[in-house]
Amino acid sequence: MKISKYPPKEDLKLRWEKVQTFMKEAGADACIASTNVNIYYLTGKIFAGYVYLPSEGEPIEFVQRPNSLEGERIIPIRKPEDIPALLSGKGYQLPSVFLLEADQITYNEYLRLEKALAPGTASNATPVLRKARMTKTPWEIEQLRISGTRHAEAYKSIPSLFRSGMRDIEFQYEIEWVMRQNGSLGIFRTFGHQMEIFMGSLLAGKNAATPSSYDFALGGGGMSACLPIGASGDIIEKGQSIMIDMAGNFTAYMTDMTRVYSYGTLPDKAYRAHEASIQMHNRLLETAKPGTECAEIYNWSLEMAEEAGFAANFMGTVQQAKFTGHGVGLEINEPPVLMGRSKDTLQPGMTIAFEPKFVLPDIGAVGIENTFLITENGIEKITVFEENIMKLE
């Protein structure tokens, strides 16, 4: 029943070494992580406290909670001000330059840590950790493959959950239940405190065109002004498309996969736009490899949308997202971003979601999303499942 185990130490070592390489490039002696996602990345577990990773050797875990954690490199701690004395007690020299998660922890948390570690100088850990996390280790890739397999397995049940006369939100409740039954952990981790969503999104009919408050590809009005995203409570009508984009959080590492269903038959243009998205996925599979520029992928997506005659519907209508894909992992929005101004190139071990989507007002959204792994020589799809529009009766 347990979905994810602890990563082996060799795998954690690969991560530490990556962080240490980038840390040294940034001129730092140590990196201090205190957000759940980075603590999990560096230790394979979640605790309240601080991970102290020096530029050489293994990290020290300063743990506030739970009080049950024990180990040679685990040190109970009450407050960050105790870090220097505890480090000295372990024979460590205090860092001259240390990294703090400046794009993740609050202003006051940062100031408190900065003061605690003075007279050393603080710099930003976030780009260093995000860069390390951008390419995945073997264990991380295995976790993503498990998520991808379970994600596809769960989607198989979707047609059996639909009933005529259903509201979009009722359909979503059933899909959530199936996702959980298949082992979804439910939690949806995002980078940045402004990205809120519950398990994923289902967009049917005209609701698909509602522009988003969030930085997701598409929007939807949602059920409440306090969470304006996804299903809006409208009854699903014949001739509408239903786009399903649930998070594949079956392990700590999330896959992203979107599929489209139709209630009855759709107008012809919906199939044409959907086919354009599938063609983009095929082009990605045929051409992407280490060294491919992320901006290039975005640019030819835009060109293909235009050639297909759906430029005005691509990635939204009244508000169009300026990306067609993004890295995935512990968070749903990791680097690289497939966008025009990206300077990243694909590297082996990256896992990216590609989501060229179209919004057709009054019909709904069409197009698919898959998660891919960049390999040594090319690219591999890890969310393998029927890609055509699937008919619901």
Add this chain to the structure above:
Amino acid sequence: MKISKYPPKEDLKLRWEKVQTFMKEAGADACIASTNVNIYYLTGKIFAGYVYLPSEGEPIEFVQRPNSLEGERIIPIRKPEDIPALLSGKGYQLPSVFLLEADQITYNEYLRLEKALAPGTASNATPVLRKARMTKTPWEIEQLRISGTRHAEAYKSIPSLFRSGMRDIEFQYEIEWVMRQNGSLGIFRTFGHQMEIFMGSLLAGKNAATPSSYDFALGGGGMSACLPIGASGDIIEKGQSIMIDMAGNFTAYMTDMTRVYSYGTLPDKAYRAHEASIQMHNRLLETAKPGTECAEIYNWSLEMAEEAGFAANFMGTVQQAKFTGHGVGLEINEPPVLMGRSKDTLQPGMTIAFEPKFVLPDIGAVGIENTFLITENGIEKITVFEENIMKLE
């Protein structure tokens, strides 16, 4: 089907005036909010951008997304650096002292806003906004009452969802589904980036004693090392208690309510400990009123736990939480906190969750949690539902 509407403007005005009062006490001319929760509090909606509330008058909404928002006081904006020019354009004088959410936005977000509004001086908006949000307006109280009613309604179905031989997590999946069917929005907002949970917690048997990485009252091992909280996947055995503590997020304003079920009959001490918790709730109902010290409530809870002979089981065993309650609202952990070192007193309009709980290793957790509203003269329970241990067969 839509659960929450927009608050009326008179209700928003009450909020602005509260914030403005505390803002002036803090010597500030303006408050800038950019977190979802505070944007929602000040405007009744969620958008990406900034709310600028001057110390007199109405706020201005600087909106990045969605591009569909329109209104006299809504100004589209691309980046925070544009705020001063846009303010001047509206005839506003730039603030000498302005407040930023220093305990909520990241270090780099804070620095960027601080620089954009220089030469004004920045100070902390978080305590000001949290203090304003601590007492609720009439519309907010109405939303909490709706959540409380629906919360109780959803819990009624729980016994019908249980089947012998079930794993704790399977029971939880069914309860989540019922919560959603009853209109739960799913999203669980917490203050502080370290508090993670999915919809709520179900603790059965010995898993209840697993200490938490998080600052919730109780823990549980969870299903994955990446989310160590709640149900652990074990089969529910006869003679175990099942504590159910799901978030009452049926509106933007969450109620907190815990109830206990038993599979078969429990050892006698479980009923005695549970009764001690009910007695504490009765004492709270009889004695609490505006002016009551939060620390006093915590202190007599501890004394009553000791008198009942369960001091070692109160709020955990190997790790004991140092609070017995907390404010609730847009976030599940708002001020005041019912703890020994609190200096807060109860005030009319506060909504607090009281959760004196006991962990009995091998049996599970017992005790209840209710959400209360502090009225002009006393206190009122807004999560009204059977409080004794309910038997599952």
